[in-house]
Amino acid sequence: MKNLDTKRLLLRQWSIEDIEDFHELMCNPACMIGGWKPSSCREDSLNILKSYIETDGIFAIILKECGKAIGFIKIYPDNNRGKYYAKMINYLLNENFWNNGYMTEAVTCMVSYAFEDLNVDLLSAFTTPQNTSSKSVLKKSGFIYELTIENGFKRYDNEIFDSVIYSISKEDYYKK
Numbered sequence: 001m002k003n004l005d006t007k008r009l010l011l012r013q014w015s016i017e018d019i020e021d022f023h024e025l026m027c028n029p030a031c032m033i034g035g036w037k038p039s040s041c042r043e044d045s046l047n048i049l050k051s052y053i054e055t056d057g058i059f060a061i062i063l064k065e066c067g068k069a070i071g072f073i074k075i076y077p078d079n080n081r082g083k084y085y086a087k088m089i090n091y092l093l094n095e096n097f098w099n100n101g102y103m104t105e106a107v108t109c110m111v112s113y114a115f116e117d118l119n120v121d122l123l124s125a126f127t128t129p130q131n132t133s134s135k136s137v138l139k140k141s142g143f144i145y146e147l148t149i150e151n152g153f154k155r156y157d158n159e160i161f162d163s164v165i166y167s168i169s170k171e172d173y174y175k176k
């Protein structure tokens with residue numbers, strides 16, 4: 001997995017040395033807004049971190065000014081697009097760093113990576129109607145609202161949400 005670079009951020013593979021920052025990220029109940037189950041102990045976080053290290057397409061988001069891992073962004077296959085080569089993204093940021101434009105910066109970088117390096121036909125993301133911040137990040141990064149699937153998302157705790165789907169096509173990307 002290659003490293004990706006933005007003005008303030010480095011996107012790179014996770015490493016075991018990131019465990020303290022990763023645990024801080026994953027034990028905060030704020031991660032539930034994005035659908036993740038908060039980890040209950042360091043051991044839980046370590047197991048998740050090991051699986052992230054082994055999985056292609058899960059980037060740690062590193063704040064260059066201090067070297068801290070403040071979140072992650074994942075890019076993985078979107079298998080609901082038939083003939084199109086499509087990928088989907090999702091992301092989580094440490095709550096202490098929200099509303100500084102960091103995730104918009106990371107998502108914008110991932111959009112370029114998806115089209116220019118991976119050569120996808122389409123990049124998508126889904127969120128919930130309640131997740132104002134995530135919807136804002138997607139719109140600011142050039143995603144276009146596609147549709148809402150009623151009751152389309154079941155969270156780990158079985159709570160059901162509508163699923164709001166956004167995407168960018170290759171054509172839209174190169175038109176910009």
Ligand SMILES: CC(C)(COP(=O)(O)OP(=O)(O)OC[C@H]1O[C@@H](n2cnc3c(N)ncnc32)[C@H](O)[C@@H]1OP(=O)(O)O)[C@@H](O)C(=O)NCCC(=O)NCCS
Nearest residue numbers: 034091092093098099100101102103104127132133134136
């Ligand atoms: C969603 C998330 C990644 C956003 O990260 P972030 O770095 O704070 O995002 P940005 O700062 O780039 O943008 C957030 C935008 O939402 C806006 N926003 C936040 N709360 C808002 C609200 N209640 N109403 C309107 N806008 C809101 C902010 O003003 C900001 O827009 P601006 O830059 O135009 O001011 C972060 O909140 C998070 O990790 N949430 C939990 C996980 C999650 O929801 N992941 C997405 C799964 S779909």
